[in-house]
Every structure is written in structure tokens, then in C-alpha cells.
Amino acid sequence: LRIQSIELENFRQYRGKVLVELGCDQKKNINVIQGVNGAGKTNMLNAIEWCLYDKEGYLEKYSGKKQPIINDAELKELKEGEKATAKVTLRLIDSGGRQTVFERQISARRDKDGITFDGESEAHAYMRIKQDMVELTEREFTVNRILPYGVRSFFFFDGERLDEFFKEEKSSVVRDAILDVSQLSLLEKAIEHLERTISSMRGKIKGDSPKIEDIQEAIREVEGGRENYRQQKRNKEEELSGIRAQLSEIGEKLMGSNEPLVRELQRRRETLSARLKELDETLQDNETETSDRVVERGPAIYATDAIRFALQQIDVRAKKGDIPPKIRETFIRELLDKGECICGTKIRHDSVPRKRIMGLLERAKISEIYEEMVELKYALDPMLKAAGSFTKEQDRLRAEIAGLQRQKSEAQTEQREIETRLKGINVEEITNLEFTRKALEKNEDELIGRIGILGEKIENATRKLQELERELAKELSRSERFKIANQRLELGGDTLTVLARAKEKLVDETRATIEKKTEDYFLNLIWKKDTYADIKIDDDYNISVINRIGSECLGTLSAGERQVLALSFLAALREVSGFDAPVVIDTPLGRISKEPRENIAELLPNFLEHTQVTLFMTDEEYTSQVRTKLAQRIGREYELIYDEERSQTQVKTLG
Amino acid sequence: LSRLESVSGRILNEIASQTRNKAVRHLATEILRFEMENWKKERVHFTEHFEQLISQACPEDQRRDDSS
Numbered sequence: 001l002r003i004q005s006i007e008l009e010n011f012r013q014y015r016g017k018v019l020v021e022l023g024c025d026q027k028k029n030i031n032v033i034q035g036v037n038g039a040g041k042t043n044m045l046n047a048i049e050w051c052l053y054d055k056e057g058y059l060e061k062y063s064g065k066k067q068p069i070i071n072d073a074e075l076k077e078l079k080e081g082e083k084a085t086a087k088v089t090l091r092l093i094d095s096g097g098r099q100t101v102f103e104r105q106i107s108a109r110r111d112k113d114g115i116t117f118d119g120e121s122e123a124h125a126y127m128r129i130k131q132d133m134v135e136l137t138e139r140e141f142t143v144n145r146i147l148p149y150g151v152r153s154f155f156f157f158d159g160e161r162l163d164e165f166f167k168e169e170k171s172s173v174v175r176d177a178i179l180d181v182s183q184l185s186l187l188e189k190a191i192e193h194l195e196r197t198i199s200s201m202r203g204k205i206k207g208d209s210p211k212i213e214d215i216q217e218a219i220r221e222v223e224g225g226r227e228n229y230r231q232q233k234r235n236k237e238e239e240l241s242g243i244r245a246q247l248s249e250i251g252e253k254l255m256g257s258n259e260p261l262v263r264e265l266q267r268r269r270e271t272l273s274a275r276l277k278e279l280d281e282t283l284q285d286n287e288t289e290t291s292d293r294v295v296e297r298g299p300a301i302y303a304t305d306a307i308r309f310a311l312q313q314i315d316v317r318a319k320k321g322d323i324p325p326k327i328r329e330t331f332i333r334e335l336l337d338k339g340e341c342i343c344g345t346k347i348r349h350d351s352v353p354r355k356r357i358m359g360l361l362e363r364a365k366i367s368e369i370y371e372e373m374v375e376l377k378y379a380l381d382p383m384l385k386a387a388g389s390f391t392k393e394q395d396r397l398r399a400e401i402a403g404l405q406r407q408k409s410e411a412q413t414e415q416r417e418i419e420t421r422l423k424g425i426n427v428e429e430i431t432n433l434e435f436t437r438k439a440l441e442k443n444e445d446e447l448i449g450r451i452g453i454l455g456e457k458i459e460n461a462t463r464k465l466q467e468l469e470r471e472l473a474k475e476l477s478r479s480e481r482f483k484i485a486n487q488r489l490e491l492g493g494d495t496l497t498v499l500a501r502a503k504e505k506l507v508d509e510t511r512a513t514i515e516k517k518t519e520d521y522f523l524n525l526i527w528k529k530d531t532y533a534d535i536k537i538d539d540d541y542n543i544s545v546i547n548r549i550g551s552e553c554l555g556t557l558s559a560g561e562r563q564v565l566a567l568s569f570l571a572a573l574r575e576v577s578g579f580d581a582p583v584v585i586d587t588p589l590g591r592i593s594k595e596p597r598e599n600i601a602e603l604l605p606n607f608l609e610h611t612q613v614t615l616f617m618t619d620e621e622y623t624s625q626v627r628t629k630l631a632q633r634i635g636r637e638y639e640l641i642y643d644e645e646r647s648q649t650q651v652k653t654l655g
Numbered sequence: 656l657s658r659l660e661s662v663s664g665r666i667l668n669e670i671a672s673q674t675r676n677k678a679v680r681h682l683a684t685e686i687l688r689f690e691m692e693n694w695k696k697e698r699v700h701f702t703e704h705f706e707q708l709i710s711q712a713c714p715e716d717q718r719r720d721d722s723s
Binding site for chain 1 (some may be wrong): 659665666669670673674676678679682686687689690691702705709710711712713714719
């Protein structure tokens, strides 16, 4: 799908009609619209969003305040009784050549009391069928088929904000992105709604037994408590996210300080933080492994003597020739029952041959348990070996843990030293920042602890609730009157379990796919081929970059490398989403210095090979070198020129 | 198939692989259909509709309907 043209009419600084036709050629898939800050680039991106969704996501990027959509000069010159209209028309074309047109407009009128704006905008969608443009009745549905609002930020985005994906406090952004692109938010909503329906159904059952009423009351109480904990947890998480944002801001301020020593110390501290995070994770893994081993091998260790005895017994029998058995017990019993040996000898009661055969029976008894004995031997042997090597392995793990703890303690000591040195620097701003940072870190630790406790409380309440639900189901099943109500609750509960399991599996699959695709794009496109090895998206949706020596190094990535990582992540999200929509990027190279800028310019067409890409760039970004790198792939090129005298933007065709 | 339909297809396939119970599958599908139709709306009245869906999918209700 490609944008054929964007037509703006009296939309913000675009006065009158302005038509921008974009190139739709697959080989020349890049369109460039350049202009200085304030020329109207972001507003053109806003126009696209407004036309499709009646929202303007990038409105407050520079000004911080909302201005009327209708051109200011147009409104000022409006005479009494006259009407001014702002309109955006977006023409899209799909791979089959079908054209869809989206329009949105809003008007304002001047009367004797002043200007009145329309409360709501008016929107239409049309599809070209042969020569006719046919209006589509379900405009919103058509927009959603092309690109739902929740997914649009991976197609229309601000290059300067891409970094947000990698801040710890923004890990929920990554999670939401993954849920949105995979449409799993649908499942999440379904689960939430079904849970509430079941709870309402349960509450409606009017029982004649006081026990049923007691259980219902207990369920209501636990549910209420759980909801309360969930709300508290959400609030604390929000608080934590705010604290982390403040910490990250302080970090940026220290990194941008005029004092070289401050910058150096802060850089070192960030490296140490990344190292500490990594050490904590490895420590946790090792500690889990240690306790898992105790649980797994504990029974074998306690039963070592019994295992040894059983194995000895098997060996003794083998040496005696009892195993493998030469004769089966059932066969001998058949002979005894029949009273005749296979050689024809009669084996009557108390006869010598019978006594001989009875002796064989004693030895053949083992044949009935022979197979189990073989299985047991194969199971017990490794258990005994594992129990034997347990102490050695535990010692190794303990030594590793001690080593990691030593490294952790060294890193923490160095961090404290950095803190003391920064506090000692005779610059008031730095000292204040350090004190604030310290207080924030304390709050962060406390909040993490509280969130953990609330999580436990929620889990406990859920377990209690499950118990009560089972108890209620049992009580209801006693009475014929509640048979149907009980079955409905059971069906609802089973469906809830299935939906929850499906969600868990699909979220994991999608996350793993995005992780793999991000890694493929990143390693393929990054210019330092021998530095990086792996990309990880962990259970908490934090993205990390692993270098060739196995260390996490997201914190040390340059701005250019982070931009490549962000673009790789977005390309992966787009691919997983499957939506074939055009991409529009505002200031794609804004934060990047000269050399990586050219590298990224060269790579951009590869990220988005079969996609139409429109880049809004400042003159600082769109240097002659960048232009040269992109030249082969450019379809159309425009310059936005803002006329200050007339307060309006004009579009000039380049190339 | 639109993307939305194909993604939901993936969800439905996963649900089918999680259970063989026809009533559960049917109910899960109908609930998802409802969510798909309403997923952009901010306020959705679902309780009554879901209760009706559960009743329609419940084998005991169906037996009672058949016999009446």
C-alpha cells in the first residue's frame, strides 16, 4: 500500500490548497520532504494522522500548545457570515492498483459574536471502482483494515523519540507494542471481560443454603481485595516508572555536563549499572540452579544407602544366575497344575519330581519382576552417580556464586566512590543532582519491594479464589436447582483458562519472533560487524544487546547504533504485524552525528525494502552526503518553505 | 483475508489446540468475535451478551431447550 498524494487545504500553516504527490515506484521507494524546523514537516505527519484517525499524535512536539487546525490567517480574514474549512485528503493505492481516498474536514463560521468551530470533523472514504468513486459506508472499518490506530505508531513515527523503547521505565511501551501488533490485546480484553462476567454470574446465584451464601460472600471479599491490590500495584508501577524517568533524566543531565570529569564518572556509573544488572541476573540463575539441584537430587541423597542396597541385590542375583531368568514362573505353575512335566514324568503330590520342580519355582519367581528390575537398575545407577557428584557440583556452584558476589560488591563499592566524588565536585547543580538521585534510588528500591509484595498478595488471593470457586461448584452440584448455573460457571471458567493459556503462549511466541527478527535486522545492518552478537527481549520486555564477549552493552551504544537498533525493532514489529502500510518518519537522523548519519541513510532503504518510505528531514539532516547515499532510491523530493510574512508554508518540488 | 482476520485465525487455532471441548471452543470464538467487533470502543457493555453466549454454549441449556 502506498500514499499517492496528500492534499492539504487550510490545514495549520498550509493556506489554500497544497498537493504533495509521492513516488509509488517500488525501486524508488523513498520520498523526501525537507524543511527547516517550523516549516511544517511535523504538521504534514499530523495531517495524515488526523485524516485517518481524527487524532494528531505529534502535535505538541515543539510548541507544547494546541493551535486551531484551520489556518490562522484564513480565520483572521473571515468576514461575518463566512465559513472557513480545513481539509485533508489522502489518496492511497494498493498493489492491485485499487485506489482508496480518505477525507476529513472541519469548519468554522464567523457570526456577530465571533468564530464558532464545528464540534466534530466530517470524514469520508471512497474507493475507485472502474471510473467511479464509490463512498464506503464503514470508513472506520476500512481504516482499521489498512492500519489500526494502535499499530500506527510503528508506521508513522518521530525519529527523535525512537530511543524511548530502550529506557527501563518504558518496558511497558515494548510490551504494549508487542500486544498491539500481534492483536493480542483482543485476547487480553476478552479475558478481562469474561472474568468480570463470571464474577457477576456467581454473585447472582441466590442460594437457599447458608453455606452457598457464605462462600459467595467470601468470594466477593477476596475478589474485592484482589482488585484493591491490583490497583495499588498499578499505582506503584506508575510511580516507579516516574522515578525511573527522573533518574534517566538526571543521568542525561550528568552526561551532558560541561565538566569532563562529571561526564566520565557518569559514563562509568552507567557501565557499572549495566554490569550489576547482568551480575544480578547470573547470580539469580546460579542460586536457582543450586536450589533446584537440592530439590531434584535430595531424594537420591537421602536414599543413597537404599539405592546401593537395591543395586547390590540385583548384582547378587545376576551373579547367582537368577537373572536373566531361564524359566518363567507361570510356565512352572502350569506344569504343577497339570501334574505332568514336559518330558512326560508325572509330578504327583509329594513326589520327588514335584519337589524338584517346586525348587525351580522358588528361583523362577524373579522372572515376574525381571523387567522391573532391569528398569530399576537403569534408573538407580544414574541416581547414585548424581548423588555422588552432588557435593562436587554444589561446591563448584557455590564458588561461582561467591565469585559473582565479590564482583558485585566491587562494582557497588566503585559506584559509591563515584557518588562521593560527584557529590564532592564543587558545582552546586551536580551536588544537587547527586542528592536527588540518591533519594530517588532509595524510593526506587522501596517501590520494587512493595510491588513484589503486592504481586505475592495478588497471587495468594487468586489461589484463595480458585479454592473458593471449587468449593462453590461442589456445593452447587449438590442441588439439582443449581445444576445449570453450575455448568455455566464451569464452562465460563474452562473457557477463561483456555483463553489465558492461549494468550500466554502467543505472547511468548510473538516476543520470541520479534526478538529474532530484531536481531536479524540489527546484526545485518550494523556497521560494527564484529562487536555485537545477540539481541534479547526479556520477560519484563527490556531490550538488551549482547556483545561478542557475552556482556550486555545497550548502555554503551552510540546514538547512531541505538537508532539502528530502534529501526530494527520497528521493522520487526511491522513485519510481525503483517500490515502492508507505508512508513512516514519525522526527523529520522535528527540525533545522529555525521558518520553514522550517512551509514543509516545508506541502510534505510534496506530496512524497508518493499515499503514506501516518506522521510521528513531538516536541512541539517539532509546533507549532500545523505542525499547522495539515498539518491538511487528517491522517488519524489520536496522542500517546505515557510513564508513568515504571510504565515504560510509553500511546497517546492526538487530534483 | 485481512490482517485482523488472519491474526484472529492464529488465536483461534491456538484455542483449538488447547482444548477439544466443542462448547469451550465455540464460546471462546464467539467472545473473540465480539471483542473484534468492539475493540476500538472505549465503553463496551459486555456482561449481558457474554452471559447469553455462555448460556447458548452450555450443553445443559441446549439439552433443556431440545426437550422443551
